[in-house]
Amino acid sequence: MSALRARLRRWMRPPRKFRLTREGKWFIGATLLFGFAAVNGGLNLLFLMFGLLLCLLVANGILSEASLRHLDVSRQLPPAIFAGSPFLTGISVRNPKRRIATFSLEVEDLAADGKPIDRRCFFLKIPARRQQETSYRRTLAKRGLHRLTGLRLSTRFPFGLLRRSMDITSPAELLVYPALVPVSDVDLRSGLAQLGERQSATPTRSGDFHGLRELRPGDDPRDIHWRTTARRGRPFVREFEDESGRAVIVVLDRRAPPDAAAFESAVSFAASLALLLLRRGFRVGLSAGDSFLPPAASASHGGQILRCLALVEAATSTTTHQGLAGLPAGAWRGINLLTVVPAAGRPRVEMSTFDSARRSA
Numbered sequence: 321m322s323a324l325r326a327r328l329r330r331w332m333r334p335p336r337k338f339r340l341t342r343e344g345k346w347f348i349g350a351t352l353l354f355g356f357a358a359v360n361g362g363l364n365l366l367f368l369m370f371g372l373l374l375c376l377l378v379a380n381g382i383l384s385e386a387s388l389r390h391l392d393v394s395r396q397l398p399p400a401i402f403a404g405s406p407f408l409t410g411i412s413v414r415n416p417k418r419r420i421a422t423f424s425l426e427v428e429d430l431a432a433d434g435k436p437i438d439r440r441c442f443f444l445k446i447p448a449r450r451q452q453e454t455s456y457r458r459t460l461a462k463r464g465l466h467r468l469t470g471l472r473l474s475t476r477f478p479f480g481l482l483r484r485s486m487d488i489t490s491p492a493e494l495l496v497y498p499a500l501v502p503v504s505d506v507d508l509r510s511g512l513a514q515l516g517e518r519q520s521a522t523p524t525r526s527g528d529f530h531g532l533r534e535l536r537p538g539d540d541p542r543d544i545h546w547r548t549t550a551r552r553g554r555p556f557v558r559e560f561e562d563e564s565g566r567a568v569i570v571v572l573d574r575r576a577p578p579d580a581a582a583f584e585s586a587v588s589f590a591a592s593l594a595l596l597l598l599r600r601g602f603r604v605g606l607s608a609g610d611s612f613l614p615p616a617a618s619a620s621h622g623g624q625i626l627r628c629l630a631l632v633e634a635a636t637s638t639t640t641h642q643g644l645a646g647l648p649a650g651a652w653r654g655i656n657l658l659t660v661v662p663a664a665g666r667p668r669v670e671m672s673t674f675d676s677a678r679r680s681a
Contacts, residue, residue, distance in 0.1 A: 336385075337485045344481035351377070376479065384484040387422045387477050391415060391446075393488060395429070395471065396455075400623075403463040403499040403588075411441040411471075414451040422446040424477040430487065432467040463587070463630050466494040497626040498584075498591040532556045567615040568656045569605040570594045570625075574635040577662040583634045586662035593658065593669070594625045605655075608632045615655065 340348070351373040358366035396410030411427050425443040428436035439456040446452050460466060474485035532545055535555035543557040572590045577583035590608070597604045598617060604625065605615035611628045613621070659670040 336388075337487075339483045339485075341476065341480055341483060343479075347373070347481050348377075377481065380479050380481050381484075383478045384475055384482070386420050387425070387475050388473055388484060388486055390417050391422065391425075391473060393427060393471050393473065393490070395468075395490060395492060397492060397494065400497060400626075401460065401494055402497045404459065404461060405499070406457050406459045408455040408457055409439075410453060410455045412451060412453045413443055413446055415446040415448055417448050419448050421448055422475075424475050426474045428472045428474070429468050430470045430472055432469060434469060436472055460494070460496050463496045463498045463584075465631065466496060468492040468494065495627060495630055497630050498588045500592045500595070501585075501588045503589070503592045503596050532558060566601065567603040567605070568597055568658055569607055569615060570597070571657050571659040572606075572608040572629070572632065573659055573661045574609050574632070577634050578664050580634070582662040582664055582667075586660050586667040587629050587632060589667040589669075590660040591626055591629045593660065595622055598622050607657075609635065 351370065354366055354370040354373060357363075358370045392414040394412045396412065398407045398409070401407050409429070413422075413425065413427065415422050422443070423445050425446065426440050427443070428440040431437055437458070439458050441454045441456050443452055443454065468491065470490045471488045472485055473488065474483055476483050532548055533556065535544065535557050545556050545558050548556040570590050570593055572586060574583070577586070590606075594604050594606060598621065601617070603615040603617045604621065606613040606625045606628055608628055609632060611632065613624055613628060655673065657672045659672065661668040661670060
């Protein structure tokens with residue numbers, strides 16, 4: 321008895337949903353009409369038609385159930401999603417049944433509220449023991465974290481009289497990065513010029529190679545270039561560029577933005593500015609409220625900056641943050657700051673140094 325109950329539970333799980341289509345409503349109406357006429361008139365032909373219509377309804381339910389059962393569905397998300405830019409989400413369906421194919425299958429993603437999104441995938445036929453993949457295009461207008469709770473499978477097979485569907489639990493999170501906007505050299509002309517002026521060749525053993533010069537009192541003997549010294553007969557040392565001139569921290573000013581649109585524009589501009597500086601060879605850091613990323617130039621650092629800006633929120637009257645004032649001055653002394661200030665129409669970029677900003681904070 322317990323085995324029978326377990327089998328019934330497996331048969332009924334996951335819960336199915338039914339919805340009559342417009343054709344299905346007309347079909348049921350015609351079936352009831354034939355049934356009433358058969359009972360009222362007592363004609364065998366009407367009873368035969370009524371029985372055939374009932375058989376079609378039963379066959380529709382059995383075939384649609386067989387089409388939906390025992391399907392393995394998975395979702396493939398893109399590695400990066402930017403607000404306002406279309407992206408593709410892949411849907412893969414495997415039919416492990418031995419003989420029964422699946423026809424006319426629709427797959428929809430379910431949002432956090434349990435409702436399907438406005439995009440879906442359609443599979444005309446998935447043969448037995450086969451797997452098919454397709455994708456749908458979607459655009460998310462807002463940055464931040466978007467949650468998906470599951471997938472909804474539905475079909476109108478075979479006669480289109482009803483739409484049978486079932487929900488599968490498949491949670492996922494979409495982290496939408498800020499929209500990227502063009503950053504022209506006009507916007508950064510003054511800032512980048514000051515950054516270039518701050519690059520200096522100092523006697524340090526870190527940074528990029530700058531050139532050779534004659535040995536001076538106080539130079540580190542480890543920097544002597546022996547091949548040039550032997551060729552010229554005088555000691556020459558290697559000279560390196562100070563790395564502090566190639567490091568910059570992008571600061572997002574969250575204090576009292578004019579409106580939500582101005583703040584979102586500033587977030588997008590800060591993300592675009594950071595990626596531009598990384599492409600130009602700068603070591604880029606980020607300060608956005610309580611979040612701080614030290615300057616770096618690795619390939620994965622751009623993704624960390626985008627993830628931080630995807631979740632940043634505008635400051636309110638009750639918001640308290642430590643900002644740059646809570647960071648040790650010794651570690652970042654002399655680092656350049658590019659502060660993105662929200663403004664009506666277009667964000668404003670201000671140039672400063674870490675020391676001056678920390679004193680004024």
